Amino acid sequence: MPTRAVPPSAAALVGSLRGVGYSLETAIADILDNSIAAGAKGIEVQWEWNDGEPVGWILDDGSGMHSDRLVEAMRFGGIGPEAERSAEDLGRFGLGLKTASLSQCRQLTVASKTTSGLASFTWDLDQLRKNGGGWDLIEGDAGLPEEIRNQLKSKKSGTLVVWRKVDFGRTTDRPSYESFLADLQRVDAHLGMVFHRFLAGDARSLKITLNASRVPAWDPFLERDESTIRNPEQYINGPGGRVLVRGFVLPHRDRFRSEIEFEKAGGLDGWTAQQGFYVYRQKRLLSAGGWLGLGGSRAWTRDETSRLARIRIDIPNTADHDWRIDVRKAIARPPDAIRKPLQRIAEDVRRKAREVFVHRGQYGSRQKAAGVSRIWQVNPEGSKRRYTMRRDHELIQLIKGRIDKTGFDLLEGLLDLIERTVPVDRVWLDVTERGVPDEQVDSSELVSAALSMARLMERAGLSPLEVVGRLSTMDPFDKVEGIE
Ligand SMILES: Nc1ncnc2c1ncn2[C@@H]1O[C@H](COP(=O)(O)OP(=O)(O)O)[C@@H](O)[C@H]1O
Ligand SMILES: [Mg+2]
Incomplete structure (x- = not known):
C-alpha cells in the first residue's frame, strides 16, 4: 500500500499541547515525578520574579542522564504508555517533562549530569515557529545564566530543568507580582499535599524546598491525630491489579486546638471541596477529593455534612489504563468492576462522617463519650x-x-x-x-x-x-x- 509520511508541524502541535490544562503547581509536580523516578533524595524548586520576566528551575540529585538519554527524554512521546515501566516509575506517556514545562514557559532547558559528564538541550517555541515545522532541538543551554548553570556543579549526578520565557500559559496579560506570590503559595501547598507521603510518611523519604524553605507535608487524613477514626484497610481486586482502600473520618471541629489548625486540616480548597477519595499511585497523590462519580441513581455531591469523610485508595501503576489516568496525572476514574465495593466502603465512611459532623464530640472523644x-x-x-x-x-x-x-x-x-x-x-x-x-x-x-x-x-x-x-x-x- 503506498503511504505518505505526514509528520505534524512542530510549532502547531506543541502550541496546542500547551493547552492540555496544567496549572503551575500541577506542572511542577509532574517534573518532580521524574526526579523521584530517578531516585532523587533532594529536590530544589526555585522561582525568581526577575523584574516581571520570571525564571523557574527545578534541581534534583537523581541519577541524571547522559547525552543520548537526554535527547530521548526531550523527544515528545519518547517512552510511551505501552512501555513496561518499573514499579517505582511515576511517568506514563513520555510527555510530562515537555508538555508540563511548555505549558508554563516557551523555553525549556534541561541539563543533566552523570559520571560521564554534563549535557544540556533546549526546546524554544519561538525557534520552532521560525523553523517552519521541524522538530529542531537546540544543543546546549541557550545562554543559561552562570548562577543557574552552576547549580549542578555541587551534585555528583542530577538534573536541572529550567523554565525561561515564562508566561504561565497566558498569551496576552502579564502576571502581576502579587499573583506570582499567590501562585507560589499554591505551589507550596500543592507539593506538600501531592508528595506528603514522601515528605513525612510511608514512602521513601524526600526533601523538597521551594525558594530554599522546606515544603511541609500536608496529611489529608490526620493519621497521627488520636481523634481521627481509621477504618480497617481493605483490598479490592480489579482489572490491572488490586487496590488498597482505607476510609478515615476526620475529627469534629471542636477537637482542633485552634481555628487555624482546623482551617489548615481542611486543605488547599477547604473542607467541603477536599472530602472524598484520595487516589495514589506509587504513594504519589493523583486526585484529591471528590466522589469519583459514585453514588446512587444520582452521583454524590460534596455536601457540607459529609466533609469529614476522606478515603485513601492506592492503585498500582499497572492499573493506569483501567483508571484512565490522563497526561496530567490529575484525573482518575475507577474501573466499573470495583465501583460497587468502593461505593459500599464510601457509604459507611460517609455515614460515620455525618454522625461525627452533627454529634460534635461523640466519636473519637477522649473522655466520657462511651457512657x-x-x-x-x-x-x-x-x-x-x-x-x-x-x-x-x-x-x-x-x-x-x-x-x-x-x-x-x-x-x-x-x-x-x-x-x-x-x-x-x-x-x-x-x-x-x-x-x-x-x-x-x-x-x-x-x-x-x-x-x-x-x-x-x-x-x-x-x-x-x-x-x-x-x-x-x-x-x-x-x-x-x-x-x-
Ligand atoms: N529529572 C530526571 N532525571 C532522570 N531522568 C529523567 C528526568 N526527567 C526525565 N527523565 C527521563 O526522561 C523521560 C521522559 O520524561 P517525561 O517526558 O516526563 O515522560 P515520562 O515521565 O512519562 O516517561 C523519563 O522517562 C526519564 O527517563
Ligand atoms: Mg514524567
Whole structure:
C-alpha cells in the first residue's frame, strides 16, 4: 500500500499541547515525578520574579542522564504508555517533562549530569515557529545564566530543568507580582499535599524546598491525630491489579486546638471541596477529593455534612489504563468492576462522617463519650423510622414512674408525634447552608438549663449525688464544665 509520511508541524502541535490544562503547581509536580523516578533524595524548586520576566528551575540529585538519554527524554512521546515501566516509575506517556514545562514557559532547558559528564538541550517555541515545522532541538543551554548553570556543579549526578520565557500559559496579560506570590503559595501547598507521603510518611523519604524553605507535608487524613477514626484497610481486586482502600473520618471541629489548625486540616480548597477519595499511585497523590462519580441513581455531591469523610485508595501503576489516568496525572476514574465495593466502603465512611459532623464530640472523644446517654437514636437505613427517641432514657423512665396509664399513653402519643414530624428536610437545608449551630456548647444558657433540670430531678426524689451522676453523662449536659 503506498503511504505518505505526514509528520505534524512542530510549532502547531506543541502550541496546542500547551493547552492540555496544567496549572503551575500541577506542572511542577509532574517534573518532580521524574526526579523521584530517578531516585532523587533532594529536590530544589526555585522561582525568581526577575523584574516581571520570571525564571523557574527545578534541581534534583537523581541519577541524571547522559547525552543520548537526554535527547530521548526531550523527544515528545519518547517512552510511551505501552512501555513496561518499573514499579517505582511515576511517568506514563513520555510527555510530562515537555508538555508540563511548555505549558508554563516557551523555553525549556534541561541539563543533566552523570559520571560521564554534563549535557544540556533546549526546546524554544519561538525557534520552532521560525523553523517552519521541524522538530529542531537546540544543543546546549541557550545562554543559561552562570548562577543557574552552576547549580549542578555541587551534585555528583542530577538534573536541572529550567523554565525561561515564562508566561504561565497566558498569551496576552502579564502576571502581576502579587499573583506570582499567590501562585507560589499554591505551589507550596500543592507539593506538600501531592508528595506528603514522601515528605513525612510511608514512602521513601524526600526533601523538597521551594525558594530554599522546606515544603511541609500536608496529611489529608490526620493519621497521627488520636481523634481521627481509621477504618480497617481493605483490598479490592480489579482489572490491572488490586487496590488498597482505607476510609478515615476526620475529627469534629471542636477537637482542633485552634481555628487555624482546623482551617489548615481542611486543605488547599477547604473542607467541603477536599472530602472524598484520595487516589495514589506509587504513594504519589493523583486526585484529591471528590466522589469519583459514585453514588446512587444520582452521583454524590460534596455536601457540607459529609466533609469529614476522606478515603485513601492506592492503585498500582499497572492499573493506569483501567483508571484512565490522563497526561496530567490529575484525573482518575475507577474501573466499573470495583465501583460497587468502593461505593459500599464510601457509604459507611460517609455515614460515620455525618454522625461525627452533627454529634460534635461523640466519636473519637477522649473522655466520657462511651457512657453518655442520648435521647435521640439514629436507626439503620430501611427501618420503619429513621430517628426515634429512646424509651429507656432516664428522664422518660422517671416520668413513667410518676404518672397514671392515661398520662403515660398521652406521653407515648406525644413522643410518637415528635418522631413522625422531625423536620429532617428543614434541618438538612439549614445545616448545608449555614453549618451546625454552635449555640449549646458551654453557653450560659446550657448551664441554666442544666440547673433547672437538676432541680426537677431533685423534686422527683433523686439525691443530689444521683442528680449529678445522671446529668454528667446526659447529652447535652455532659458538656457543661465542672458538672461532675
Ligand atoms: N529529572 C530526571 N532525571 C532522570 N531522568 C529523567 C528526568 N526527567 C526525565 N527523565 C527521563 O526522561 C523521560 C521522559 O520524561 P517525561 O517526558 O516526563 O515522560 P515520562 O515521565 O512519562 O516517561 C523519563 O522517562 C526519564 O527517563
Ligand atoms: Mg514524567
